[in-house]
Every structure is written in C-alpha cells, then in structure tokens.
Amino acid sequence: LAKTTQPISMDSYEGQEVNITCSHNNIATNDYITWYQQFPSQGPRFIIQGYKTKVTNEVASLFIPADRKSSTLSLPRVSLSDTAVYYCLVGENNQGGKLIFGQGTELSVKP
C-alpha cells in the first residue's frame, strides 16, 4: 500500500476555495485515490475517489496529474462546517478494501 504525505494543518476562511494536496510517489498501477472527511468523535465519511485526471461530485473535485504521484482535493467555497480532518488514501480497490490511514490534514475554517 502506497504511503501518502499531506500537510498536517491548513487554515481558510468562509467562502474560499481550499485545495489540499497529497503526495503518493509510490502509487501502483492498480491503485485508486480516495479522500475521507472526519469530524471529531465521528467515523470518516467518504468524499471522493478517482484514478486519473479529474473527478467531480456534489461536494468536491479531485485533480490527479498524469504521473499520479500526487492528487489535490478541492473544496469550493468552504463553510465553518467543513472544519474537519481530511485523509488521503491510496490502495487497490480489489485488495479486499484494506485502507491504511496517514496523519491527515486538519482543516480549520474561520469566519
């Protein structure tokens, strides 16, 4: 399972776009990139998953360059409720789903 590196923390203000980048230099050919959000005293919540290029859903976008050695989670117009820890994970979907969590990025959104 590829190791991931993310910034430990980030600060933002309401209404701004937030981009969190994750490095995964050892990503394997069959690996997918998945992002989760976790609020205090809750389980992680799935945000988005991608393999290459760009993926967009109703809450976020995921940008993956051609070499796939990094990825960027983009949160448009954040609000105070987006304050949470964001985890980037890399692994094969057909490995039985095993996930190894890194340290995550603690995002703090200020008014």
Place this chain on the structure above:
Amino acid sequence: GAVVSQHPSWVICKSGTSVKIECRSLDFQATTMFWYRQFPKQSLMLMATSNEGSKATYEQGVEKDKFLINHASLTLSTLTVTSAHPEDSSFYICSALEHSNQPQHFGDGTRLSIL
C-alpha cells in the same frame, strides 16, 4: 444508503471487564468489515479485517486473544475487548465494504473508557 451502525456509541466500565461492540450494515450486505482504533489527535489504525464466516485477519501488533472479532453474518460484526484495562481506552470504529471496488462505509465509532 450504505449506512453502518455501531453500538454502543459510548461505554464506561471497570478494569478487568469485557466489552462487546457491534457493527451493523443496515441497508447492504458487507462482504468485509474492518475494525480501527483511534487515539486522541491521532489517525485511525487498522486493527483487523473480518470476512463473514471466517477468522479475522489481524494487523501486526494487535493481540487476537485480546480483541475478539466475530463476523457471524453479512450484516453484523462484533469486537470484544477482553479483560479491558485503562490503556485499551480509545475510539473504536468499524467500517463495512459491500463490493471490493467500492469505498468503505464507516460507523460513527464507540468511545470506550476503562476506569
């Protein structure tokens, strides 16, 4: 859809007792369930992987006799912390996987405090 329920959400007990935590997939059948532990201000640590009807696979350093996992059906897995001690106090989280090519769905965790 894809709701995972954990029970109890919070438990306090005396040192030496055993505590059972349930993890249920409410609207899907889970081929695989996972158990994680999370200490304050730290990331989730995978403890074990559980498949219905078979023995759980434990991560290195996790005592299988201490943390008993039973996955009796496609919708229920249980984690029993045996003879719990204060150092076992933690936030325990389960997740469930319906298909191997889909993301895991997590429960809301169980806060375990051992006095």
